[in-house]
Amino acid sequence: MDGGVSVITNPTVSVRLTSTLSSFEVNRRFNRGMTIAEFKSKLEMVVGSPASCMDLQLFSASDKFLQKMEDNEALLGSYAVDDDCRIHVIDRSGAQTGEFSDLSKVEKYEIPEDVYEKRTDSVRSFLKKKKVGQFDEEKMAQREAEKAERELEEKTAAEAISVGRRCQVLVSGQPTKVGTVMFVGTADFKPGYWVGVKYDEPLGKNDGSVNGKQYFECQPKYGAFVKPQTVIVGDFPEEDYGLDEM
Numbered sequence: 001m002d003g004g005v006s007v008i009t010n011p012t013v014s015v016r017l018t019s020t021l022s023s024f025e026v027n028r029r030f031n032r033g034m035t036i037a038e039f040k041s042k043l044e045m046v047v048g049s050p051a052s053c054m055d056l057q058l059f060s061a062s063d064k065f066l067q068k069m070e071d072n073e074a075l076l077g078s079y080a081v082d083d084d085c086r087i088h089v090i091d092r093s094g095a096q097t098g099e100f101s102d103l104s105k106v107e108k109y110e111i112p113e114d115v116y117e118k119r120t121d122s123v124r125s126f127l128k129k130k131k132v133g134q135f136d137e138e139k140m141a142q143r144e145a146e147k148a149e150r151e152l153e154e155k156t157a158a159e160a161i162s163v164g165r166r167c168q169v170l171v172s173g174q175p176t177k178v179g180t181v182m183f184v185g186t187a188d189f190k191p192g193y194w195v196g197v198k199y200d201e202p203l204g205k206n207d208g209s210v211n212g213k214q215y216f217e218c219q220p221k222y223g224a225f226v227k228p229q230t231v232i233v234g235d236f237p238e239e240d241y242g243l244d245e246m
Contacts, residue, residue, distance in 0.1 A: 013081050019047040019089035032077030036069055039076050043089060053093035059086040151192070157228035158184055158193035165233040169197055169226050177203050177224075178236050182216035187225065189213075194225045200238050 014029045028046060030039060040051035056069035061084040069079055069087070081087075161167070161184050169177045183196030189210045196208060196216050204224035208216040216223065 010083075013076070013085075014083045015081060016084065016086040017043070017046055017089065018086060019049065020091050021048055021089075025086075030076060032075065032081070034076050035072065036074055036076060037072040040072070047089045047091070049089060049091040050093055053091055055090040055092060057088040057090065059088060061085055154193050154228055157231075158195065161195055161228060161231055161233055166236040166238075167195075167197060167234070168232045168236055169199075169224070169230055170232065171226065171230050175203075177201075178239070179222075181231070181233065182208065182218065182223070183225075184228075187213075187215065189225075193228050195228050195231050196223065196225050197231070198222050199224065 011033065012029050012031055014027060017026050017028055018024075026046060030042065034042075036056070037051070040054050040056070043049070043054065044051050058066045058069055058079055058081065060066055061082065063086060066080055066085075161181055163181050163184060165181045167179060167181050169179065171177075177197075177199050179197040179199035181195060182198045183194070185193065187194045187210065197204070198208070198216065198218040199222050202219070202221040204218075204222050206223045206225075207220045208214060208218045208223040210225065215225075
């Protein structure tokens with residue numbers, strides 16, 4: 001039926017709700033005995049539109065448009081509302097145009113840094129009082145000292161390694177690898193000192209280049225960059241893997 005009075009066989013009805021304010025569909029059950037005005041008041045909490053700014057459209061369970069629900073004094077059950085019908089809420093408050101949700105139109109206030117620094121009720125003030133994170137001077141000084149110590153250790157280890165030396169690479173959790181030192185120094189891909197090694201076997205990750213920059217040359221999968229502390233230089237002759245045997 002495309003309109004008219006629906007025979008009430010059940011005091012409640014389960015309907016699908018959509019609106020111009022949201023792309024989501026929700027299911028709710030309502031009493032057929034409430035007026036359309038009361039129904040709109042219930043919908044305020046569901047779709048977020050003021051009851052006075054709602055236009056309602058009724059669709060069948062197969063989403064065929066049936067009629068507008070314009071009479072606020074009429075009962076919900078007086079319309080052809082059956083289970084799984086869809087009621088679409090058209091918002092006329094202006095919210096659908098982004099008037100209330102477009103934050104780019106809202107002027108934002110940013111407190112000046114010197115004013116914020118003087119406030120005693122701010123998060124920064126609280127962290128200072130509790131000496132948390134960067135405001136714990138003793139802990140920060142300890143971290144800086146540990147960082148400087150690690151950097152010195154890394155630099156000292158790098159200075160003891162020279163290009164052309166044979167070496168072993170000992171990385172925790174990986175098998176020992178043997179190769180030749182091809183590069184020592186700082187690199188663009190990460191901070192600190194690095195040692196570029198050309199392995200005797202294809203156990204590496206690159207061809208001596210990282211992010212398009214060539215630090216040394218070798219075959220693909222034979223090159224790797226490791227930390228100086230993992231490199232041991234010495235007399236590690238290249239093994240004969242029988243490649244020349246017939």
